[in-house]
Amino acid sequence: MIITIIGVGLIGGSIALALKDNNFSTKIIGVDQSAENISKALELGIIDQSLELKEAIKISDLIIISIPVNVTTNVLHQVMDNISYNTVVTDVGSTKREICHSIIEHPKRKNFVASHPIAGTEHSGPQAALRDLFINKFGIICDQEKSSDFALKTVENMYRALQMKLVYMDSASHDLHIAYVSHLSHISSFALGVTVLEKEKDESTIFNLAGSGFESTVRLAKSSPEMWSPIFEQNSENISEALSQYIKQLENFKSYIDNKEFSKCFQVMTEANEIRRVLDGISKGVLEKRS
Amino acid sequence: MIITIIGVGLIGGSIALALKDNNFSTKIIGVDQSAENISKALELGIIDQSLELKEAIKISDLIIISIPVNVTTNVLHQVMDNISYNTVVTDVGSTKREICHSIIEHPKRKNFVASHPIAGTEHSGPQAALRDLFINKFGIICDQEKSSDFALKTVENMYRALQMKLVYMDSASHDLHIAYVSHLSHISSFALGVTVLEKEKDESTIFNLAGSGFESTVRLAKSSPEMWSPIFEQNSENISEALSQYIKQLENFKSYIDNKEFSKCFQVMTEANEIRRVLDGISKGVLEKRS
Numbered sequence: 001m002i003i004t005i006i007g008v009g010l011i012g013g014s015i016a017l018a019l020k021d022n023n024f025s026t027k028i029i030g031v032d033q034s035a036e037n038i039s040k041a042l043e044l045g046i047i048d049q050s051l052e053l054k055e056a057i058k059i060s061d062l063i064i065i066s067i068p069v070n071v072t073t074n075v076l077h078q079v080m081d082n083i084s085y086n087t088v089v090t091d092v093g094s095t096k097r098e099i100c101h102s103i104i105e106h107p108k109r110k111n112f113v114a115s116h117p118i119a120g121t122e123h124s125g126p127q128a129a130l131r132d133l134f135i136n137k138f139g140i141i142c143d144q145e146k147s148s149d150f151a152l153k154t155v156e157n158m159y160r161a162l163q164m165k166l167v168y169m170d171s172a173s174h175d176l177h178i179a180y181v182s183h184l185s186h187i188s189s190f191a192l193g194v195t196v197l198e199k200e201k202d203e204s205t206i207f208n209l210a211g212s213g214f215e216s217t218v219r220l221a222k223s224s225p226e227m228w229s230p231i232f233e234q235n236s237e238n239i240s241e242a243l244s245q246y247i248k249q250l251e252n253f254k255s256y257i258d259n260k261e262f263s264k265c266f267q268v269m270t271e272a273n274e275i276r277r278v279l280d281g282i283s284k285g286v287l288e289k290r291s
Numbered sequence: 292m293i294i295t296i297i298g299v300g301l302i303g304g305s306i307a308l309a310l311k312d313n314n315f316s317t318k319i320i321g322v323d324q325s326a327e328n329i330s331k332a333l334e335l336g337i338i339d340q341s342l343e344l345k346e347a348i349k350i351s352d353l354i355i356i357s358i359p360v361n362v363t364t365n366v367l368h369q370v371m372d373n374i375s376y377n378t379v380v381t382d383v384g385s386t387k388r389e390i391c392h393s394i395i396e397h398p399k400r401k402n403f404v405a406s407h408p409i410a411g412t413e414h415s416g417p418q419a420a421l422r423d424l425f426i427n428k429f430g431i432i433c434d435q436e437k438s439s440d441f442a443l444k445t446v447e448n449m450y451r452a453l454q455m456k457l458v459y460m461d462s463a464s465h466d467l468h469i470a471y472v473s474h475l476s477h478i479s480s481f482a483l484g485v486t487v488l489e490k491e492k493d494e495s496t497i498f499n500l501a502g503s504g505f506e507s508t509v510r511l512a513k514s515s516p517e518m519w520s521p522i523f524e525q526n527s528e529n530i531s532e533a534l535s536q537y538i539k540q541l542e543n544f545k546s547y548i549d550n551k552e553f554s555k556c557f558q559v560m561t562e563a564n565e566i567r568r569v570l571d572g573i574s575k576g577v578l579e580k581r582s
Binding site: 118119120137138140167169173174176177178180181182184185186187188189190191192193194195196197198199200203205206207208209210211212213214215216217218219220221222223225228229230232233236239240242243244245246247249250251253254257258260262263265266268269270271272273274275276278279 | 409410411412413428429431458460464465467468469471472473475476477478479480481482483484485486487488489490491494496497498499500501502503504505506507508509510511512513514516519520521523524527530531533534535536537538540541542544545548549551553556557559560561562563564565566567569570
């Protein structure tokens, strides 16, 4: 299968490496606005060839769009307008509702599968690509009833080749859930980063005391603003609601501290400990299911 | 050197394992209110012997207090009232000001060294002890001018035996800094945990979408309320201030999202990216210094 990857960064590059490894692809074509990314991806053996989008579309069986979500919609339409009857298209963006909505009336809608592999690191670019990034992680497929059986099967097989576990849901549910378990985590981390960096201006030695706990909670603050700003824009309503809930929890906790109601702090922490169950679930993985 | 460790949990147990490994100790005596912890610590070879506190004090060269900070002060006084002229005492609590203040007038103050090894995991108890927990991490010594040269040297040597890098500061600065780079991280994580768990009540499948980013930011929410509640109590003023700053950052971010000012979101994330410098510093370690 000839595969075109549009956007050969962390995610696109990691998909390419994994699909080459297991021979799911016969050829990987890279398309990227950045000549630097293309030359790096060729040098690292992530892609076999670089082509202009128009040329790549003509010869590809599967086209994977892996670029920031604000530019995905435009590129997706460009692609969909020019594919053949048999070409399958998927995107891997962190928001799904707006992208799915934009394509709903397209005559070739059935050739498209909206998806989101839940995997990543705080790094960016082809040099950050990892061939084992997706193993045992979740791949979400959205609004699968809008895709043809052939397109769906092709994308499912691709995710299985990445060794991902598949979960199915509608795009609106996806965006709501992901606001809580991914987008909110990123904002909590960005905000923690700037809070401590601000304090450092007065207290220059502050980071001598930072340990692995701080490192863990602030890791996502290293993430790319180019990628995340459009995600926050496309999922603004769900994120705003999640942030309200989070701020409310923090304000409650602060009021317990200020009012010396430490038994209430204790209670909240005990409730939060329940997250062990969830994290154990993440570590162990859950059953593949299709709703 | 005969060493007594009061509290054979994660930290006390890890210290014991490391000091036995490198022969810094000739014997490790364990003191713990929990018979279960003692029997587990004996079984795992963490301690050589269990004794009542009174008996342990009589024969120890070094006494390490490793229990929740709310009970440290009482136990510290009990110990200090009964030690010989040559016995050195240290504590390893996450707050230092209140503990140092409580002991300031004690006739044997010079035998005491206030310290804090910046290391830990989200787990608790002797079964969570790790012999390499402290390697290349920071050990903070507070108010060192209040300790005798002999006591200071003993505790410094102990931390060096744990392969820690030493940093010195007054106890008030310690509590201020640690509020930002440790205590705040824990609260951000506890609050994130309860926010998502609350949402799960309505959206039961929410955690199918959780990935490694969420896992990283919420990891500390597994931490022990018994240990952390007293820390928040003893450092309430600094933590309240740090939380105010954090909540302010989150409210700003939310208002940028609500008002569709995404260039401001972008700006905050770019500032937060600066945390790379800090985390690289943490990973590489910084020079040992003594102020």
